[in-house]
Amino acid sequence: MTHEALDDRHGVIWLDGEFVPWSDARLHVLTHGLHYGGGVFEGERVYDGHIFKLAEHTRRLHESARELGFRIPFSCTDLDEATLELVRRQGIGNGYVRPVAWRGSEQISVSSAGTSVHVAIATWEWPHVFSASAKEHGIRLSTSRWRRPAPDTAPVRAKAASLYNICTLARDAADEAGFDDALLLDYRGYVAEATGANLFLVAGDELHTPTADCFLAGITRQTVLDLARHLGIPVVERHILPGELSTFDECFLTGTAYEVQPVRAIDDHEFQVGKTTTVLREAYTRLVHSPAPERGRASA
Numbered sequence: 001m002t003h004e005a006l007d008d009r010h011g012v013i014w015l016d017g018e019f020v021p022w023s024d025a026r027l028h029v030l031t032h033g034l035h036y037g038g039g040v041f042e043g044e045r046v047y048d049g050h051i052f053k054l055a056e057h058t059r060r061l062h063e064s065a066r067e068l069g070f071r072i073p074f075s076c077t078d079l080d081e082a083t084l085e086l087v088r089r090q091g092i093g094n095g096y097v098r099p100v101a102w103r104g105s106e107q108i109s110v111s112s113a114g115t116s117v118h119v120a121i122a123t124w125e126w127p128h129v130f131s132a133s134a135k136e137h138g139i140r141l142s143t144s145r146w147r148r149p150a151p152d153t154a155p156v157r158a159k160a161a162s163l164y165n166i167c168t169l170a171r172d173a174a175d176e177a178g179f180d181d182a183l184l185l186d187y188r189g190y191v192a193e194a195t196g197a198n199l200f201l202v203a204g205d206e207l208h209t210p211t212a213d214c215f216l217a218g219i220t221r222q223t224v225l226d227l228a229r230h231l232g233i234p235v236v237e238r239h240i241l242p243g244e245l246s247t248f249d250e251c252f253l254t255g256t257a258y259e260v261q262p263v264r265a266i267d268d269h270e271f272q273v274g275k276t277t278t279v280l281r282e283a284y285t286r287l288v289h290s291p292a293p294e295r296g297r298a299s300a
């Protein structure tokens with residue numbers, strides 16, 4: 001599959017406090033973050049000119065950097081304002097926002113002492129990850145041989161670029177085997193998440209989701225848990241073994257990019273796109289399109 005290059009587009013990218021022409025937003029090959037994985041990022045979505053949960057994403061970017069031992073040199077308020085202005089300047093109605101922060105090029109030792117911290121924000125139109133048919137009828141996952149690491153092995157609470165090595169290996173293997181995405185187990189063998197989204201399962205009228213003790217507890221996951229509780233759907237957060245998957249009727253993924261994405265199969269086990277998935281997907285769609293004070297408005 002060929003993709004349009006991301007480094008040569010029109011418009012501007014916010015880089016270290018300035019709006020620079022898109023193709024000038026570059027960094028040096030001896031960047032510490034590139035060699036040793038010292039980078040954190042966010043993925044945000046724009047709906048009807050609003051950025052959904054902007055403040056939560058910006059806060060998580062700061063917290064992810066702290067987990068990796070560096071401090072972002074712009075306040076959350078500064079980054080929120082820069083993001084809103086960028087989305088306005090780029091004229092994004094429905095799209096994606098990618099903030100990223102990384103350690104600079106002051107030294108090539110593994111030690112990060114003395115490295116500067118840089119931040120960039122880019123945005124582009126990007127309506128959906130999966131096709132309309134996959135969105136409606138569900139995607140197929142294969143269980144990966146790669147696992148989410150233990151909290152004393154990696155900074156599992158951070159949205160850290162280095163952790164996405166595991167996701168890319170898992171996703172590429174799933175793609176090659178003809179699946180849409182991979183399911184990763186954790187270091188203990190419990191069901192964890194997909195490569196860019198959290199996992200939910202439905203048994204009867206109960207919603208189950210893995211305890212997020214070694215992977216990202218996504219902002220969408222929390223939103224869906226809140227919606228479920230509000231709708232009176234019983235929620236169970238617990239450790240789930242892969243052998244239990246066949247006892248569930250429905251399955252879906254949640255994430256900023258994936259939204260509420262039905263899953264129709266994990267390996268050989270098939271699920272239906274049932275009532276609970278549909279109700280929660282509709283509630284989520286209504287929420288992201290309804291103006292809320294905390295979301296911030298990008299259009300003047």
Ligand SMILES: Cc1ncc(COP(=O)(O)O)c(C=O)c1O
Nearest residue numbers: 195196197198218219220255256
């Ligand atoms: C590995 C992983 N897990 C979970 C999520 C879901 O997080 P959120 O709902 O905050 O987008 C993401 C998406 O960013 C992710 O990349």
